[in-house]
Amino acid sequence: MRRFxxxxxxxxxxxxxxxxxxxETWDMLPVRPRVTLLNTPRTKAELAAAGCWVAGDGRAxxxxxxxxDVVFSNSVIEHVGDAESQRRFxxxxxxxxxxxWVETPNRWFPVExxxxxxLVHWLPKRWQRFIVPxxxxxxxxxxxxxxxxxxxxxxYLEDVRLLSAAGLAALFPDARLIRERLCGWTKxxxxxxxxxxxxxx
Numbered sequence: 001m002r003r004f005x006x007x008x009x010x011x012x013x014x015x016x017x018x019x020x021x022x023x024e025t026w027d028m029l030p031v032r033p034r035v036t037l038l039n040t041p042r043t044k045a046e047l048a049a050a051g052c053w054v055a056g057d058g059r060a061x062x063x064x065x066x067x068x069d070v071v072f073s074n075s076v077i078e079h080v081g082d083a084e085s086q087r088r089f090x091x092x093x094x095x096x097x098x099x100x101w102v103e104t105p106n107r108w109f110p111v112e113x114x115x116x117x118x119l120v121h122w123l124p125k126r127w128q129r130f131i132v133p134x135x136x137x138x139x140x141x142x143x144x145x146x147x148x149x150x151x152x153x154x155x156y157l158e159d160v161r162l163l164s165a166a167g168l169a170a171l172f173p174d175a176r177l178i179r180e181r182l183c184g185w186t187k188x189x190x191x192x193x194x195x196x197x198x199x200x201x
Contacts, residue, residue, distance in 0.1 A: 001028040003178075004101050007192055008070050017068040017096060019058045020076030036068070059088040063096045069195070071097030075113075075188075077171075078104050078162050079155070086161065090171040094193070102172065102191045106179075107162035109187045114156055116141065121162055129157060165189055 004010065014033035018025065021039070026032050037053040038061065056062050058073070059080060071093045080089045093100050105113040112121040116137040120128060132153055139149055168189050169177055175191035 001025070004072065005029055005031075008099050008101060008194060010070070015067075015069045017061075017063070017071045019061070019071060019073040019093065020079075021072065021074060025074065033070075059085055059092060061092045061096050065095050066098050068097050069099065071100040071102075073101070074103045075105060077102060077168075078160055081159050082161065086163075086171060094172065094174070097193075099195045100172075100175070100191070100193050102168075102175075103180075104163050104168060104189055106186045106189050107164045107167070109182075109185050112162075113187075114138065114160060125157075132157060163189065 008014075010016070010029065010031070010033050012031050012033060016033045016035045018035055018037050019039075021037055023035075023037065026035050035052070038056045038058065039053065040055065040057075054062065058076060073093060077086055077089055080086055090102075093102060107121065111118050115121075115132065117132075117135075118137075120131060120136070123131070136153070138152075144152065163171075165177060165179070165186070168191050169175070172191035172193070175193045178190040178192055179186040180188040180190065
């Protein structure tokens with residue numbers, strides 16, 4: 001968050017749209033910008049502390065072009081579905097923000113960051129469908145309720161589509177790519193477009 005604030009010159013008057021986030025994220029900054037949260041209606045309880053939030057779909061944002069100084073999205077684009085859904089999500093972020101910061105886990109990091117399980121995301125989908133319902137590190141650590149576990153694992157298997165650096169760059173061709181590393185591996189990827197790089201074509 002400190003790097004985000006530094007890269008995009010975030011100040012108290014900066015208008016930020018956070019697509020898919022929660023209020024706690026913004027507690028990490030010493031100066032809080034003017035944040036509007038957009039999330040699904042089922043997260044209403046989590047957004048109770050937000051100053052301003054909107055229920056919506058990141059693939060069809062209910063805002064005019066360049067409505068926000070910055071659009072921020074952390075670990076959401078991999079959840080929106082297939083390749084076409086990701087393209088729609090990327091287009092909407094670039095349309096609504098004068099600048100943006102979009103972060104996602106790297107497909108080529110050896111530990112799958114949603115299930116906290118090494119290598120499972122590199123396996124063929126049919127193998128994942130066999131292994132994931134039977135064991136993940138996430139289930140062992142979190143011990144979720146049966147309903148939550150079933151929902152989360154089904155969502156992972158059906159909807160989560162991890163991106164490589166090349167895949168993220170293709171979705172955001174006017175962005176610079178930042179690689180966040182852990183022990184020499186690229187753990188996460190960030191597509192960032194500062195204010196002076198807006199594509200007006």
